[in-house]
Amino acid sequence: MRLARFRTAGGTGFGVVEGDRVARLDHRVASFEQVLAAPVSPRDDDPRVPTADLEWLPPLGDHPKIVCVGFNYPAHATESDRAPDAPTHPTLFTRFGDTLVGAGGAVVRPAGEDSLDWEGEAALVVGRAGRRIPAGDALAHVTGVTCLAENSVRSWQLHSNQATAGKNWPASGAAGPWVTTLDELGTGSLRVTTRLNGAVVQDDTTDRLTFPFAELVAYVSTFTPLRPGDLIATGTPRGIGFRMEPPRFLRPGDDLEVEVSGVGVLRHGVVDEVVPALARTAGSLR
Amino acid sequence: MRLARFRTAGGTGFGVVEGDRVARLDHRVASFEQVLAAPVSPRDDDPRVPTADLEWLPPLGDHPKIVCVGFNYPAHATESDRAPDAPTHPTLFTRFGDTLVGAGGAVVRPAGEDSLDWEGEAALVVGRAGRRIPAGDALAHVTGVTCLAENSVRSWQLHSNQATAGKNWPASGAAGPWVTTLDELGTGSLRVTTRLNGAVVQDDTTDRLTFPFAELVAYVSTFTPLRPGDLIATGTPRGIGFRMEPPRFLRPGDDLEVEVSGVGVLRHGVVDEVVPALARTAGSLR
Incomplete structure (x- = not known):
């Protein structure tokens, strides 16, 4: 469904x-x-x-907790200069609900920033509330999977060691078009493919995740109660624009597609932010 | 007021x-x-x-954005082994709304974790919505200041390089008792004092903040729209329990007070989490 x-x-x-x-x-x-x-x-x-x-x-609740996992595909951890040793715990950051648009919408490139990067992902949508959910029960709390463009504003992500400022720009990512229920997806691994203007830039399968779906639900729900409509993003495959030579970032006119096998295709465009004249006169922050 | x-x-x-x-x-x-x-x-x-x-x-909106600044007092940055050089940008993480109780309540020490640490702070409560707010206008968007116990579960905070898993335990922190409006506070610096069972453990003044109030509002509102009821935590002074010799963490029976001069005193107790028997049988996560 x-x-x-x-x-x-x-x-x-x-x-x-x-x-x-x-x-x-x-x-x-x-x-x-x-x-x-x-x-x-x-x-x-x-x-x-x-x-x-x-x-x-976005196929989420009205006030979703959005928890995202970084470096969860080994090949992406490597391209991001993370130690090749498997980490013992997931690396997590959060997004506010206003950071995502729906499928077919346009994400917004921040004014004055040319580092909006794509991150195609499979994302879990919670259906049954829970806390300290055992991994063996975890998938019973997940209604299904949606496609996520968990994009980053790299320049701001690199301002400090915490990802927050690069991950929370309004309308910087996209989710959808829908949640495909787990009963329809079956138990095999999912293929996650990102296409930029039709060309494949990311392509991997969820059987390669360092922390698989059930372990992510168990880990996250240990410290925060999950509710219907919450989202857990499972990580992006190798192939972000920041690591291309030269780097290639999203710009107006681009067409990004995130396909998760069995789920569907999330497509979004890119537009430039329009800053009201009043704010534009603010000058530098420091 | x-x-x-x-x-x-x-x-x-x-x-x-x-x-x-x-x-x-x-x-x-x-x-x-x-x-x-x-x-x-x-x-x-x-x-x-x-x-x-x-x-x-907690004197916040129903669905607040809660943005917290790390290492914003130089003496705390030093005790936390951060480079003594002043950073060029704030270090930010977020908390979910369910992580805070009100004044006089009890924060919850997670079952099986003995690393719940105090962090007394002055926190800004937003009153006027805005995006890309110039620093010169920033305080016009802040209604006032509240006291915050921005506590951390250190063991989980250290699971990865992102603070999320240590900062989002339900009822792990406290905010309040109220928001004292800026007109009542005046323009001088505020003193932030944390007392554990009556003994001062943290004590500093906001004129020593690396990023003062107005700059934090300007920086945060650049990437995320602020709304009435949102909170910006301005950082904790030196003196966390994790850096004591030996470390001293919060435990049931403790009485924590966070006082912000001109604002008031936030006091909270500590209780142990009660985990339902069903979840307790889950065993380890990995």
Whole structure:
């Protein structure tokens, strides 16, 4: 089942994707979080919306905890100059909810910064609340997987040893188009492929993750309670723009695709930030 | 003016603290965020609640962005083995809203972890939304200052180079009791003092901050929009338990006080986490 949130001319909604239509559930289920907690099959009398008539929203809760894992594919850890030894614990940072747009939207390149880099990922969407979830039970708390463009503003990420300032620019990443439920995905590994203007730049499979899905859920839920609509990003494969020779960053006109096998394709464009004239006169910060 | 959120037997509320009473505003103002955006004076006919009859809640918005600065007092940077050279940019991490309790509450020492450490701080509470706020305008976006126990679970903080896993345990820190507005605080520096069971363990003044209040607001608001009810923690002075010989961590029965001059005193106790038996059987994560 593919669970999605969207906006139409009439407002926001959510439902189940059926080919080129979405069966709406928002007229009979209280929240998208509730759909994630207990997916329901569409009925014949649920209204349908053509996907051509809607704007996808990130398939998350209204106030999601977004926890992201760094350096979780060994080849990416190596390209990032991390020690090749397997770490004993995941490396985690967080994003605010306003940092993600939906599929088909445009991410925003910050004014004056030319270091917006792509990071294609498979991301887990939580469906069942939990704390200190044993790894053996972890997948029962995950509704499914969505595609994530967990992009970074590299210049700000490198301001300090903490990733926060590079990972929290508004509309700098994208998630979606939908959550594909685990029962539909099966138990095999997933392939994560990122294409920049049609050319593959990242390509790896989740069986190579240093910390697999279940261990991430167990680890994260040890220190923070998870709730329906939360997201755990599982890490990006090798092939970020920052490590190209010369570096290649996202710019207006670019078309980025993140494909997760069995899930779908998340596509986003890039636009330049428009800074109001008032703020533009602020000058340097220090 | 001292702006506070609280819980009584009848539910949650917010208002203006007047000595040992709080004048309630929640019957005529829509939200605490709105009070932060435009503080209003109590009227004679506003209901009063004795502070003895209420439980303080963190004086923040319902879904706050909580951004914290690390190593912002040079003496703490030195005790933390950071290079003595002044950094060019703040070091930032984030906390989820469920990581803080109100004044007079008890923070929770995680089961099986004996590394819950204190960090007393002065914290800014945002009142006026903004993005890319010039440093010269920054304090116009800050309603006031609250006391913060920005405690850390050191063992988990040291799992990786990112602070996330040590800073996001539920109820691991505390904020409050209220927000004292900037007009009441004046323009002088603030003294930040932390007492453990009555003994001073941290003591410094905000004129020694590497990044002062206005610069923090300017820097943070460059990459993320600030909203009423958001919090920026300005850093902890020298004197954390982790650097004592031998290390001294928080344990049940301890009484921690964070005093910010002109603001007030935040006091919290410590209790041990109670883990449901089901989760306790989970065993190790790896």
